[in-house]
Amino acid sequence: MILVFAPWSFIFGVIGIAMLGFIVWVIWKCKWKELAFLYDATEFFTYRAYGTGGLANRWKNVVKRLETANEEEYKLAVLEVDAMLEETLKRMGFVGDTVADRLQKVSTGIITNLSEIRQANAIRNNIVHDPNYRLTLSEARRVIEVYETAFKGLDLIS
Numbered sequence: 001m002i003l004v005f006a007p008w009s010f011i012f013g014v015i016g017i018a019m020l021g022f023i024v025w026v027i028w029k030c031k032w033k034e035l036a037f038l039y040d041a042t043e044f045f046t047y048r049a050y051g052t053g054g055l056a057n058r059w060k061n062v063v064k065r066l067e068t069a070n071e072e073e074y075k076l077a078v079l080e081v082d083a084m085l086e087e088t089l090k091r092m093g094f095v096g097d098t099v100a101d102r103l104q105k106v107s108t109g110i111i112t113n114l115s116e117i118r119q120a121n122a123i124r125n126n127i128v129h130d131p132n133y134r135l136t137l138s139e140a141r142r143v144i145e146v147y148e149t150a151f152k153g154l155d156l157i158s
Contacts, residue, residue, distance in 0.1 A: 058084055059148075059157050066140060074140035075127045081147045082124040085117070088156065100125075112153050116146045 058080065065077035082099060089102040092110075096102040099121050108114045120143045126133045151157045 055084060055088070055151070055156050056158075059151070062144060066137070066144060071135055074135050074137060078120075078124050078127060078135070078140060078143050081144060082121060085121075085147060085150065088151075088154065110154075111150050113146060113149050117150055120146045 062077045062081050062084075065073040065080070068074075086099045086102070089099065089106070094102040094105050096105065100118070103111075103114065103118055103121065106114060111117055123135075123139070123143055127135060148157070
């Protein structure tokens, strides 16, 4: 018995092998497989969500800014902590152009001190839009404590 090797089967075999090779190459080059393992391992060993380590370091910088005797540093601390909240809300999936827009979509079940956060965000807006706005150390500490309560409630800082 003689096997006839049709040219079509050869062509489709080559195309199939090429497609399989392409799929293997894409999986090899994509970072999702590495990141999926990295995320799980990091969360398992640190007991906190992946990506919160950077927030903890930024939080330390915010606290250091309050230790200075400079009003500009107090303002920068408030701006930085509000930016941290904005990034957190984005990562949680809340949409909006500003932090205030995103906060409208958040419930008190997620952030327990939501009304205080809104007031703190209003102070941040005053800092940004009014160059003559005066921020005292006690007011800056109060605002930072409001954000700290929210971040601790979200398990972002300890």
